[in-house]
Amino acid sequence: MLTVGDVFTSYGMIKALNGVTLSASEGEITCLLGPNGAGKTTLMFTIAGILRAQAGSIKFDGQSIERLSAAKVVEAGIALVPENRLVFPTMSVEENLEAGAFIRVAKDRAGVDDDIERMYMRFPVLKERREQMAGTLSGGEQQMLALARALMSRPRILLMDEPSVGLAPLIVEDIFQIIRDVNADGMTILLVEQNANMALSVADKFYLLEHGRVTFEGAPGELEQDEVIRRAYLGTE
């Protein structure tokens, strides 16, 4: 569904991605593991059109998207749940959801309202807090909101960047259960995660990213769990 072919991305002089090739299949959860600075977020941003690839191709459903603007990528059906959630802190929960549907709210008001109700069914805590400012929610609630907000654009693939960061272990369990549920409804997910244990528990397939390159790919269980985790945190030295 999503294929990344030999992608190079730099920040000025610093090369962050040195020819990354990977793919995410429809209906699956694909995990991207790797130590800090390996280029995981850079890859997410490159796919989402926030950063430009110097070389390489990104195809989504056969369509080349590497030259599209961030807005066009969202319209193509790719939504990003950013690291640290980045909810709009002084806007209400409901307004956050509306903002998530920005690309279609003018054309399809009724559909957006329906989707908001659907999000409230899936995340009842958001309904309770619909008038509340998003910045006053707990970390787990904010993560739910960020996920629901991304779903509001009706994407076909969800890019999730470090959904567990800064959350208590019990809440992380909840969030991953939600990720499983969303996936069970047919959503394709590309997940970047530091918490390799959690990530491997949901992944259909995973990639190890080190120094801007894919150094291993496989299904959970193909590599010794301890080895994956060690490399995911520390890299190969």
Next chain:
Amino acid sequence: MAIERELFAKMVDFVQNCIDGIMIGAAYGLLAIGFTIIFGVMRRLNLSFGPSIMLGAFFGTWAFLTLNAAPWMVLAITIAGTVITGIYVERLCFWAIRRDATIASMVSSFAIWMQLDEVAILMLPGRTYPFPEMFVSGGLNFGPFFVRAEHLVTLLVTILMVVGIRLLLYRTTFGLALRAVSESSDAAKYMGINPSRITFLAFILVSLIGGVAGYLLLATDQQVTPYFGLWVTFKGLIAMMLGGMGSIPGAIIGGLVLGIIETQTQWYLGNAFKDMSAYVVLFLALVLRPGGLLGQGIAERQDLAFRRV
């Protein structure tokens, strides 16, 4: 009996000053809204906001002097001139300069300020020019109080504009996008919102607001000088800081408070103290309530801004 009458006369003066202050303060509030909206979407101060209104007004007064334009034409030309200058400022100081280079764009907005002053002086050399009066004049008496017709128009137009701005921000897709960009331009981008486009439109919006406010102030004073730009930037910034950055109701309240304090000072201490009172009040407000009278503190706002990183 005599004492009572004297006391009554003093009360009347005081209330009359408050009325005048509210009228002029309404226009200050509009200016403060202009600063607040741009600060919200850009996290930068646009120091050229005042001078671009001044230049718009110079276009207006130029049309009045050379083409003998009617008042409503002067209004239209002032607004159009402000919008064009505002777009120029946005392209040069904000669009062309990277989003994270806060100081660079503030300094360049200062440089553009000097440039706009020069353009105004080249266009109409000299110091003071007449600015045509509004289509209304005279005034109304309410018992012992008197309200100038220009002031009444200023207040009414301000109320209409504030209602309009609120509807625009809270009832339209553009408003949703503008608020999203103000909260986190990165997250807004992930939702498919284009922050540069929203910023551009925000500049047009505040130039419209500024052009109207500038016209109301100048048509009341009936004269314009190149210093009007400096004056607008000061009044707008002080009103914004008083009310609390990033809050529209705060901007209006800041404007009203500033207007009332200025008129009272002018009446009791004389004209020389009018501008000084504004600075004293700003200083006191910053020391006692750094977050402004209303809305979030600057510190918290900046904290939010930095948390995006």
